[in-house]
Amino acid sequence: MAPSDLPDDAWRAGAPARPVLALRGVSKSFGAVRALVGVDLEVHAHEVLAIVGDNGAGKSTLVEILSGAQVPDAGHVEVDGEEVTFTSPGAARAQGIATVFQELALCENLDVVENLFLGNELERGPLLDEVTMERRAWEVLGQLAVRVPSVRVPVGALSGGQRQAVAVARSLLGEPRVVILDEPTAALGVMQTAEVLNLVERLRERGLAVILISQSLADVHAVADRIAVLRLGRTNGLFSASTTTYEDLFAAVTGVRTGHHRPADGDPPTASHDASGGWAR
């Protein structure tokens, strides 16, 4: 994408402002399972934060809390520095936080336009405003540079990468500030993976904060600005992607090595991963 194609308002020059979305000392247990323990995270506008971890590291619980599907037992969520409580995914969406779940929740038999506007159809008098919806659909797909043969083909006929793009496009119609992508490249071929990674770069270029949850270190490392490693419900390191090696990440995921940011039991959760650049390398 040529820089001149970018919208001017996508830029946030100046020092890193306060985070758009932050978790402060968030814990969540399911019976004896401590899914999350004192997790601190923050994501800024115009940034891709990746969250990686093994199975059972707490990634899914984290997504559920960020998207409003679960309420934390301790700690809280902040939007623009203000403490908020999401009681439902709708409440999170209203705050500008859109989540694209792994299942995508698309209707295979409906076409692209119908999927994009499902439940939010535009109306014109007693009828649906098909023309405006179709125009908006091309617009938002165009912004993401998604190649679909037509917006009137059923979603079932699209490739995995294109479906992911349609699901992301739908989340963008609500003009969110944070887009959370849950395992967007799982079960995709290399071509579709390439499309999704390009898509993540474009979301970032549009000035959005992106949270990318994935098990694939290589995919995450390719597009993220910062990478948070979750291990057994705790943050086991926060890394700056450009200066971190694959080995460091892998060591943090498997627990061979720990990042600097690992509050021991009983310690108050530290907020040492601020914008001062003091990240583990």
Next chain:
Amino acid sequence: MSAVQQRGSLTQVELAGVTGLSPATISNIVKELAGAGVLSTAPTSRSGRRALQVTLARNLGLVAGIHFGSRSLRVAVADTAHQIIAEQRMPLPPDHRADAGMERAALLLTELVEQVDAPLEELLAVGVGVPAPVDVRTGRVSALGLLRGWEGFSVSEELTQRLGVAVHVDNDANLGALAEARVGAASGFQHVVYIRVSHGVGAGLILNGQVFHGRSGTVGEIGHLTVEDHGPICRCGSRGCLEMYVGASLLLDMLTTSHGNLTLPEAIHLAQNGDLGCRRVISDAGQHLGVAAASICNFIDPELLVIGGELAQAGDLLLDPIRAVLGRRSIPSFDGPVGVVASALGSQAEVRGALLLAMDHAKIAAPMGGGL
């Protein structure tokens, strides 16, 4: 026919100029080859005159170009008329490894060929560019310490095994130079220096119309020319290398305290919109490049200097400081200082070069026999 193969498409009159044959002979040869289905012709016009555009016929097969950058992979499939018919780009992690790269490139290429409804057998040749010195005789990455995990790795052997087709490898700056000299900003020039500035920096030399490879391919590694004796230590072990002053991550690091996280296209965009910090960083990079470029120009005396890579998107913000330093430091000549232009092919230059490399090696057999 090899003239058409090299340039993609040209008119009969241009063909006569390139080959040195008479227009009548060319006309006869073209007619014969068109009859055999090797060439196809279409009426067009050149400077207002009617002319006949000659291209290789489409059904002769496909060639592929692959470019591994420091942080991205680009794969393109073209027909023998040099038309790119399918292309995909993919971001790659820092320090990406050779084995995973081969796997991804091979899979992407296979899918792209499928996408254009062609069997893999139609692939005539593959050209590959890698961001490290390559010994073109063996297709092996020849330098030590410049691309972690790729040293001594034979790209051509590995990919030939996967794809079952001849694979030719070269350094990416060399391929960018080839593309700019054949079909880009330097077409028509015989001696060209191409400098590619993105995450790293490298140069490709075209001497007498040919890519110059040197002994084992480390020609043009200008990223490790010393520009500052007491500068920071570089990954190559030396001090004050050019790369430490113009590489993308170094430029962006300089901006983090004032601008936060930026990518290179963002910094360029801000600079073009008047952001002083970003302009300064880009113009300083231009000055450092100018110092290196002046030495090269004093040595090679090229006809044109082409600046490519991501940073070249900054245009005159980068080129003007280069021109200024060149004017001061290069040997004064009656013809004035050497021209400095931005790449015409942009981010596609290297992959276009890879396609040209593949095309040069492709053996095109006429469907009815009798090549030329």
